[in-house]
Amino acid sequence: MKLFEPLGIGSMVVPNRIMVPAMVTHLCREDGLVNEDVIERYARYAAGGAGLIVVEAMAIHQVKSGPLLRISDDAYLPGLRELARCVHQTPGAKVVPQIIHFLKAARSGWRQTVDMLPAAEIDLIVEQFGDAVARARKAGFDGAELHSAHAYTLSSFLSRTNPRTDEYGGQTLEGRLRLIGRVMGNVRRKAGAEFPVGVRFNGEEFIKNGYSVEDAKLIALRFAELGFSYVSISAGGKFEDAAHTPGQVLFPYSGYSGDRAMPGDWLPRALNVRLAAEVKSFLVARGHRTPLAVAGKLSDPADAERVLEEGAADLVAIARGLLADPDWPEKVRSDALDRIVQCDYCNVCKALDGTHRPVVCTLWPQGTIQAPRGHLPATAPQWADGSSGLSAALKDVRVTLHWRKASGAGYYDVYRADDRGGELKFIDALKVTDWTDNTALGGRTYRYLVRARDACGRSSASSDLVAVDVPAPDYMTR
Amino acid sequence: MKLFEPLGIGSMVVPNRIMVPAMVTHLCREDGLVNEDVIERYARYAAGGAGLIVVEAMAIHQVKSGPLLRISDDAYLPGLRELARCVHQTPGAKVVPQIIHFLKAARSGWRQTVDMLPAAEIDLIVEQFGDAVARARKAGFDGAELHSAHAYTLSSFLSRTNPRTDEYGGQTLEGRLRLIGRVMGNVRRKAGAEFPVGVRFNGEEFIKNGYSVEDAKLIALRFAELGFSYVSISAGGKFEDAAHTPGQVLFPYSGYSGDRAMPGDWLPRALNVRLAAEVKSFLVARGHRTPLAVAGKLSDPADAERVLEEGAADLVAIARGLLADPDWPEKVRSDALDRIVQCDYCNVCKALDGTHRPVVCTLWPQGTIQAPRGHLPATAPQWADGSSGLSAALKDVRVTLHWRKASGAGYYDVYRADDRGGELKFIDALKVTDWTDNTALGGRTYRYLVRARDACGRSSASSDLVAVDVPAPDYMTR
Numbered sequence: 001m002k003l004f005e006p007l008g009i010g011s012m013v014v015p016n017r018i019m020v021p022a023m024v025t026h027l028c029r030e031d032g033l034v035n036e037d038v039i040e041r042y043a044r045y046a047a048g049g050a051g052l053i054v055v056e057a058m059a060i061h062q063v064k065s066g067p068l069l070r071i072s073d074d075a076y077l078p079g080l081r082e083l084a085r086c087v088h089q090t091p092g093a094k095v096v097p098q099i100i101h102f103l104k105a106a107r108s109g110w111r112q113t114v115d116m117l118p119a120a121e122i123d124l125i126v127e128q129f130g131d132a133v134a135r136a137r138k139a140g141f142d143g144a145e146l147h148s149a150h151a152y153t154l155s156s157f158l159s160r161t162n163p164r165t166d167e168y169g170g171q172t173l174e175g176r177l178r179l180i181g182r183v184m185g186n187v188r189r190k191a192g193a194e195f196p197v198g199v200r201f202n203g204e205e206f207i208k209n210g211y212s213v214e215d216a217k218l219i220a221l222r223f224a225e226l227g228f229s230y231v232s233i234s235a236g237g238k239f240e241d242a243a244h245t246p247g248q249v250l251f252p253y254s255g256y257s258g259d260r261a262m263p264g265d266w267l268p269r270a271l272n273v274r275l276a277a278e279v280k281s282f283l284v285a286r287g288h289r290t291p292l293a294v295a296g297k298l299s300d301p302a303d304a305e306r307v308l309e310e311g312a313a314d315l316v317a318i319a320r321g322l323l324a325d326p327d328w329p330e331k332v333r334s335d336a337l338d339r340i341v342q343c344d345y346c347n348v349c350k351a352l353d354g355t356h357r358p359v360v361c362t363l364w365p366q367g368t369i370q371a372p373r374g375h376l377p378a379t380a381p382q383w384a385d386g387s388s389g390l391s392a393a394l395k396d397v398r399v400t401l402h403w404r405k406a407s408g409a410g411y412y413d414v415y416r417a418d419d420r421g422g423e424l425k426f427i428d429a430l431k432v433t434d435w436t437d438n439t440a441l442g443g444r445t446y447r448y449l450v451r452a453r454d455a456c457g458r459s460s461a462s463s464d465l466v467a468v469d470v471p472a473p474d475y476m477t478r
Numbered sequence: 479m480k481l482f483e484p485l486g487i488g489s490m491v492v493p494n495r496i497m498v499p500a501m502v503t504h505l506c507r508e509d510g511l512v513n514e515d516v517i518e519r520y521a522r523y524a525a526g527g528a529g530l531i532v533v534e535a536m537a538i539h540q541v542k543s544g545p546l547l548r549i550s551d552d553a554y555l556p557g558l559r560e561l562a563r564c565v566h567q568t569p570g571a572k573v574v575p576q577i578i579h580f581l582k583a584a585r586s587g588w589r590q591t592v593d594m595l596p597a598a599e600i601d602l603i604v605e606q607f608g609d610a611v612a613r614a615r616k617a618g619f620d621g622a623e624l625h626s627a628h629a630y631t632l633s634s635f636l637s638r639t640n641p642r643t644d645e646y647g648g649q650t651l652e653g654r655l656r657l658i659g660r661v662m663g664n665v666r667r668k669a670g671a672e673f674p675v676g677v678r679f680n681g682e683e684f685i686k687n688g689y690s691v692e693d694a695k696l697i698a699l700r701f702a703e704l705g706f707s708y709v710s711i712s713a714g715g716k717f718e719d720a721a722h723t724p725g726q727v728l729f730p731y732s733g734y735s736g737d738r739a740m741p742g743d744w745l746p747r748a749l750n751v752r753l754a755a756e757v758k759s760f761l762v763a764r765g766h767r768t769p770l771a772v773a774g775k776l777s778d779p780a781d782a783e784r785v786l787e788e789g790a791a792d793l794v795a796i797a798r799g800l801l802a803d804p805d806w807p808e809k810v811r812s813d814a815l816d817r818i819v820q821c822d823y824c825n826v827c828k829a830l831d832g833t834h835r836p837v838v839c840t841l842w843p844q845g846t847i848q849a850p851r852g853h854l855p856a857t858a859p860q861w862a863d864g865s866s867g868l869s870a871a872l873k874d875v876r877v878t879l880h881w882r883k884a885s886g887a888g889y890y891d892v893y894r895a896d897d898r899g900g901e902l903k904f905i906d907a908l909k910v911t912d913w914t915d916n917t918a919l920g921g922r923t924y925r926y927l928v929r930a931r932d933a934c935g936r937s938s939a940s941s942d943l944v945a946v947d948v949p950a951p952d953y954m955t956r
Contacts, residue, residue: 160744167874172916174875174951181953208719208734212745218919225921225954241686241719241734256686256719256734266638267690274752286897396645397652419764438650441696443703473652475659476703 002308003301004333007051007315009291010196010229012142014315015092016051017308018329021232021295021317022098022147022200023349024056024068026358027369032059032070034079037358039086040370045322046090049329052315053087054200054232057100057147060128064104066356071097071132080139088140096198097139099132100147101125101154105249111239114156115163122168122179125153130186133197143196143229146183150237150261151252154180155202158219160211161240173215177222184226198230198293199223203275206236206257213275217282224288232293232317233276237261251354262320263297265345265428270303272296277312293317299324299343301332323349324361325457326371339457342413344429363411363429365455372455381409381452381460388463390450397442399468402434406452406460413459417447424449443472480786481779482811485529485793487769488674488707490620492793493570494529495786496807499710499773499795500576500625500678501827502534502546504836505847510537510548512557515836517564518848523800524568527807530793531565532710535578535625538606542582544834549575549610558617566618574676575617577610578625579603579632583727589717592634593641600646600657603631608664611675621674621707624661628715628739629730632658633680636697638689639718651693655700662704676708676771677701681753684714684735691753695760702766710771710795711754715739729832740798741775743823743906748781750774755790771795777802777821779810801827802839803935804849817935820891822907841889841907843933850933859887859930859938866941868928875920877946880912884930884938891937895925902927921950 004016027037045053058069058076070076080097087095103112117125129146136144148154156162157179162169169175180199187197201223203216216233223231241255253262263271276294283290291314298304299321307313322328325341332340341363348362358369365372383389389404401414411431415424418440424447428435440446447467452460471477482494505515523531536547536554548554558575565573581590595603607624614622626632634640635657640647647653658677665675679701681694694711701709719733731740741749754772761768769792776782777799785791800806803819810818819841826840836847843850861867867882879892889909893902896918902925906913918924925945930938949955 170876172876172918174918174920178951178953181951185953206734208721208737209742209744210734210737212749214744214746215917218917222919243686256684256688259686259688264687266687266692268692271690398648398650439693439696440650440652441700442652473656473659475656475663 001305001332003305003316007291009143009198011194012094012196014051014094016049016329017315018050019052019232019293019315019317020045020050020054020322021234021293021319022054022056022145023319023323024353024359026067026353026356028067028069030067032068033076034069034083037369038069039083042083042095043086043089044326044371046087046093046095048322048326049333050322050326051092051094053093053095054145055083055095055097057098060099060101060132063102065102071099071135072128074135077135077139080136080141084140094142096141096143096145096196097136098145098147098200099129099136100152101128102152103156107247107249109244109250111250113163114153115169125179126182126186129183130190133187133191133195137191137195143198144191145198145200145232146180146187148180148199148201149234150202151239154183158201159205160215161207161209173218177219181222181226184228188227196229198232199228200232200234202235203233203272203279204235205238206260207238207240210238210240213278216275217279220279220283221286221288224283224290228290230291230293230315231279232295233272233279233313234295235260235272235275253350253354262347262350263345264347267297269297269300270307273307273312276307277310280312291315295319297345299328301337320345320349323359323371324363327456331457338459341453341455341457342426342429362431363455365410377408379408380458381406381454383452383460383463388450390448390463390466392448392466392468394468394470397440397470397473399437399440399446399448399470400434401437401448401450401466403450403463405433408454409452409460410455411453413451413453415449415451419444440470442470443476445469479783479810481783481794485769487621487676489672490572490674492529492572494527494807495793496528497530497710497771497793497795498523498528498532498800499712499771499797500532500534500623501797501801502831502837504545504831504834506545506547508545510546511554512547512561515847516547517561520561520573521564521567522804522849524565524571524573526800526804527811528800528804529570529572531571531573532623533561533573533575535576538577538579538610541580543580549577549613550606552613555613555617558614558619562618572620574619574621574623574674575614576623576625576678577607577614578630579606580630581634585725585727587722587728589728591641592631592647603657604660604664607661608668611665611669611673615669615673621676622669623676623678623710624658624665626658626677626679627712628680629717632661636679637683638693639685639687651696655697659700659704662706666705674707676710677706678710678712680713680715681711681750681757682713683716684738685716685718688716688718691756694753695757698757698761699764699766702761702768706768708769708771708793709757710773711750711757711791712773713738713750713753731828731832740825740828741823742825745775747775747778748785751785751790754785755788758790769793773797775823777806779815798823798827801837802841805934809935816937819931819933819935820904820907840909841933843888855886857886858936859884859932861930861938861941866928868926868941868944870926870944870946872946872948875918875948875951877915877918877924877926877948878912879915879926879928879944881928881941883911886932887930887938888933889931891929891931893927893929897922918948920948921954923947
């Protein structure tokens with residue numbers, strides 16, 4: 001599989017094409033120091049086989065925020081060193097911190113915007129990014145990634161909505177590129193020309209008057225010219241369309257652009273691949289071989305492999321899929337696909353992020369803050385009395401499934417064949433023992449199947465297959 | 479060219495694949511009657527060669543609104559008959575009215591939502607749609623199109639945000655489909671099984687929690703099962719993210735979803751084609767050959783032809799491109815591509831729509847409300863003294879072009895080659911004699927060219943080609 005081919009990113013060799021993109025954990029405290037929980041989270045990804053692990057955004061400055069890692073002072077170095085060291089205990093695993101600057105935001109809904117920054121503060125940001133990346137190098141990381149996506153400072157300068165009228169905006173693309181250009185110059189001066197430095201940015205902003213892939217191509221071209229070691233494509237996640245909850249700071253993943261950044265179950269799989277492919281082919285046509293990563297509902301192994309085969313990207317970034325199951329890479333490599341704990345994109349992790357609580361996956365055992373390590377009871381989940389008792393009740397055109405509990409079960413996977421003779425596909429994962437089908441179309445037969453799972457993905461025997469003739473609605477039969 | 483192959487749509491044969499999708503004109507008065515201006519607008523499209531002309535939305539009911547055509551009573555029949563008759567003066571041209579129901583909206587920003595409709599009003603909507611389509615048939619139209627896209631009633635029922643909890647919503651796709659299902663049943667009863675009836679709907683809603691192409695596929699499948707004669711794909715245009723201008727009713731094309739419905743110059747060309755292709759192949763795989771139309775920045779003839787060749791759609795719907803130049807079809811057919819008045823997606827037409835003023839194109843001669851008919855002075859535009867005097871001024875990395883006026887010029891087209899050795903491409907159209915390049919990237923050479931155009935697209939000699947070395951920004955050269 002292409003997924004398991006190594007990739008050179010500047011001076012670093014990543015053992016495979018599987019990237020953990022930056023995901024906030026809220027496992028640290030307000031002090032911004034690395035702690036044991038943080039280390040365990042990232043070491044676990046390495047042990048599970050991810051090739052390139054991007055540690056959640058750490059701030060280059062001391063502005064107040066929720067629990068957030070910092071890299072703004074040498075005082076953070078011991079913890080960062082320990083983090084890098086522990087990830088490196090898995091041979092071959094590469095780890096880079098995501099480096100972030102963000103503007104101030106208040107619970108009133110007020111937020112600082114880029115046009116409020118005086119020249120001296122911009123100069124300071126330039127210096128702080130350089131210092132932070134130099135510190136990442138000192139800490140023993142394999143590289144660093146600049147966060148120029150979503151709602152944060154670098155991204156807000158890149159935005160087509162950048163309101164500055166001076167040389168850092170002025171309604172020109174060059175103006176919007178100026179800050180990150182200066183930042184990268186300073187990063188190279190302070191952290192060296194050979195240290196791998198990537199950048200994450202939006203392939204599309206998905207906000208009113210925001211930029212589309214047409215600008216993203218030119219931005220990526222400039223990034224390649226600036227010598228970034230890789231570019232990583234995300235999308236959306238902006239403040240401009242965020243919903244303000246009274247008494248809380250704006251959460252940039254709460255609006256439509258937030259849907260695009262952390263797409264829920266109703267958005268298509270692999271939804272940013274087209275953006276990535278357009279950017280990638282634009283770069284290749286101009287002679288740039290800069291490796292490109294893409295994220296966005298890529299936790300289906302077949303999707304992930306196809307992205308690489310098609311040349312749409314060089315790295316597949318899987319956030320929630322690897323949160324649900326850090327052993328995803330090893331399970332794919334060993335062809336144990338049916339043991340993967342499949343993310344159902346319920347976005348409870350997003351809700352936890354939005355309220356600054358430790359980010360966990362609902363598919364993990366209740367009350368735990370890390371993915372289980374697989375040393376669970378030796379027996380797989382068992383249906384009580386050897387039968388799932390799966391039954392389907394039909395009300396109008398709505399199918400509701402019920403089944404029995406299984407011993408040793410942490411959760412249940414539901415599969416559906418959505419047309420006559422169609423293929424059974426995973427459709428939802430849940431901890432309760434009933435499920436309602438909201439997307440069945442009347443006038444066809446659906447088949448359903450349930451499997452009980454334990455926390456490391458071992459499954460019970462399949463339930464019986466239940467077939468339901470969903471009647472055509474009355475207006476089609478009269 | 480595939481663009482000029484005829485297409486059977488139920489019992490109607492459309493002479494080519496070029497559709498004028500519904501575009502509000504605001505050429506009628508508050509009385510909702512067809513007048514001479516309305517007739518001239520649509521007859522012009524037929525004369526220019528469009529195969530299928532969809533007349534702007536006409537209401538099935540008498541709710542107050544701005545100037546809007548009505549088909550809610552037999553009193554409108556004489557005008558509608560005259561409209562159909564005049565379009566039919568061009569042999570082969572087919573014309574269908576778009577039929578709309580919309581909910582109430584107030585200047586305060588308040589708007590009626592679908593959960594406020596009692597059962598009796600829903601029943602009334604079902605009846606009114608049937609009556610309206612029967613009236614369209616009586617008036618001599620070749621078919622009708624139900625408006626189930628954007629911000630209007632049928633679309634709001636289809637929406638994933640439909641808040642009803644009864645059988646017309648209830649968080650199920652079947653519930654969301656129920657109203658249009660009943661409507662189509664009544665339309666068939668009242669207008670006959672053979673009368674061609676199409677439907678326009680969103681391939682994606684582009685709002686928070688809105689539906690994506692995954693639902694659009696299932697919606698289209700149901701439409702095919704209901705016997706719609708064609709499906710027409712649009713996108714966005716919702717109230718949910720509209721910006722409220724105090725004292726004005728919400729304009730559903732003012733938010734991000736509005737950007738997607740009427741994309742400006744910064745969004746990609748042919749931006750809905752991928753949505754269309756996914757829906758089309760989904761239908762084909764299930765044995766449905768229902769013709770499919772797609773709209774969205776398709777005014778480049780090569781794009782339009784490619785959409786058909788790839789099988790992404792059966793009809794290419796071009797709104798603003800045909801507003802700018804109703805002779806687009808004839809010019810493409812006769813290979814007079816360089817005489818096309820090219821839409822630059824400035825969206826002044828959108829702004830006129832938003833303020834209920836007659837919708838015109840800025841590329842038409844000042845003060846006119848219809849596209850010019852081509853009986854202009856016999857000579858093409860001429861540069862004064864035989865030279866355009868094109869010059870480029872460089873300030874930092876920003877290029878500003880200046881040129882002389884040309885006699886007989888209505889506007890000027892700017893072309894740019896955006897990389898060394900790159901191809902010259904149309905980039906903007908304007909009535910003034912200077913232009914600033916906001917998307918040039920420093921560190922490369924750009925070449926620019928200007929042509930003066932008269933209102934029917936005849937061009938002057940090209941200006942000299944001006945080459946500008948745009949310097950790399952200082953942070954790249956230090």
